[in-house]
Amino acid sequence: MFPPLIYLSLFLTVTNAATPTYSATYLPSNVPEQTEEGQTGTNRCGTALNQTSGCQDAYLNSLDDWCVWAPPEPGPLSTIGETERIEVAWCIKNGTGARLIPDGAITGAHWLVTPDYIQVTGSGNMTLLNIPANDEGGELDPHGADGNGNPIGGIVWSNAFGGQLEQIFEWTNFMGEGQFCIRICDPKGPNAPGYCQHVYDELGCPWNMPANYEKGFDSCSADSGEPPGVYGGSTFHQGEPVTPDPHPAPKPTSCTTMTSIGNGFIIQGTSIMAPSSSTKPTSSGASGSASGASAGSGSGGGAKPTGSNNSARGHGPALTSTQGWERIAVSLGSAIVFSLVGAVIVL
Ligand SMILES: *[C@@H]1O[C@H](CO)[C@@H](O)[C@H](O)[C@H]1NC(C)=O
Ligand SMILES: *[C@@H]1O[C@H](CO)[C@@H](O)[C@H](O)[C@H]1NC(C)=O
Ligand SMILES: *[C@@H]1O[C@H](CO)[C@@H](O)[C@H](O)[C@H]1NC(C)=O
Ligand SMILES: *[C@@H]1O[C@H](CO)[C@@H](O)[C@H](O)[C@H]1NC(C)=O
Numbered sequence: 001m002f003p004p005l006i007y008l009s010l011f012l013t014v015t016n017a018a019t020p021t022y023s024a025t026y027l028p029s030n031v032p033e034q035t036e037e038g039q040t041g042t043n044r045c046g047t048a049l050n051q052t053s054g055c056q057d058a059y060l061n062s063l064d065d066w067c068v069w070a071p072p073e074p075g076p077l078s079t080i081g082e083t084e085r086i087e088v089a090w091c092i093k094n095g096t097g098a099r100l101i102p103d104g105a106i107t108g109a110h111w112l113v114t115p116d117y118i119q120v121t122g123s124g125n126m127t128l129l130n131i132p133a134n135d136e137g138g139e140l141d142p143h144g145a146d147g148n149g150n151p152i153g154g155i156v157w158s159n160a161f162g163g164q165l166e167q168i169f170e171w172t173n174f175m176g177e178g179q180f181c182i183r184i185c186d187p188k189g190p191n192a193p194g195y196c197q198h199v200y201d202e203l204g205c206p207w208n209m210p211a212n213y214e215k216g217f218d219s220c221s222a223d224s225g226e227p228p229g230v231y232g233g234s235t236f237h238q239g240e241p242v243t244p245d246p247h248p249a250p251k252p253t254s255c256t257t258m259t260s261i262g263n264g265f266i267i268q269g270t271s272i273m274a275p276s277s278s279t280k281p282t283s284s285g286a287s288g289s290a291s292g293a294s295a296g297s298g299s300g301g302g303a304k305p306t307g308s309n310n311s312a313r314g315h316g317p318a319l320t321s322t323q324g325w326e327r328i329a330v331s332l333g334s335a336i337v338f339s340l341v342g343a344v345i346v347l
């Protein structure tokens with residue numbers, strides 16, 4: 001056994017690494033061209049229409065004004081697992097300089113406001129966002145293995161926590177072929193890292209964000225529920241032999257619905273045309289034109305919450321190493337905490 005001093009210094013190191021330190025706070029007005037080493041895109045996005053944009057700023061403001069992360073290029077190699085470091089922002093609304101989500105791609109979106117977080121969950125055809133068909137999906141968050149985000153330099157902003165646009169330091173986004181979910185945690189909340197947990201990256205949308213994934217568009221409120229992985233006093237760690245059931249979805253109340261969300265632009269691959277004055281912007285609205293794509297397909301970003309094992313969700317090599325590192329950090333952390341407790345008792 002190590003002498004207690006070694007435990008202590010290890011403990012401090014780990015604590016430092018794990019404590020969220022929000023070293024820089026940016027707004028679109030003061031953000032530099034790039035914010036992290038190794039970034040492939042930009043945070044200075046302008047407002048131009050550009051379906052090959054490298055913009056890495058995502059806004060989540062309301063049911064018809066949000067963004068998710070998806071690959072910059074199409075193709076079979078563009079799985080989320082393979083491209084997590086270089087994803088770009090795809091947004092519902094024009095004006096952010098990011099790529100626009102083509103109308104029709106999103107068949108369901110459910111904006112949920114809780115005391116601790118806001119999320120949007122839903123379904124659609126994510127191949128229109130360069131995600132390859134049959135991609136089992138993956139998770140994006142600002143805490144990659146090297147301390148940079150996945151994507152590197154990706155920034156999230158929101159005006160939904162009290163009206164002022166602010167940087168969101170804790171967020172998590174699962175993307176798959178047929179399903180998506182993204183959650184942002186209130187920077188003023190007491191447990192933002194817990195509610196925007198990023199260590200359950202193999203368990204998919206329904207496990208991490210149990211909520212409505214059906215067709216249709218609404219905006220509701222709900223209680224926060226428990227943070228993912230926390231069951232009363234005990235915490236589940238991904239990879240343990242038995243994965244517990246997801247928490248029940250917090251019950252949505254005071255809902256308002258929209259018949260469609262979209263931007264009206266005509267998008268074919270990387271070509272984009274503003275809606276002509278004769279074309280009603282709602283004509284191709286995301287109200288279900290993308291045929292049968294729905295949450296029910298089960299093959300997309302949402303692993304079925306069976307509680308059996310984790311294999312339902314694939315991930316690329318990069319994701320594997322991230323997740324391995326996270327597991328080591330977590331178990332090292334708890335081992336050290338227990339050892340410290342032991343040391344204190346011995347002393
Ligand atoms: C669109 O964005 C890409 C990537 O940043 C850039 O290379 C290209 O010049 C932009 N196109 C236009 C028309 O601004
Ligand atoms: C898209 O947004 C930009 C910036 O807000 C604006 O200048 C432009 O007119 C918009 N385009 C259309 C067709 O609405
Ligand atoms: C998704 O969109 C692509 C391109 O339009 C189409 O080929 C494919 O059939 C769609 N997938 C589903 C499940 O609707
Ligand atoms: C996990 O699921 C996979 C695919 O369904 C299956 O092949 C494997 O046997 C399962 N493993 C366990 C330990 O249940």
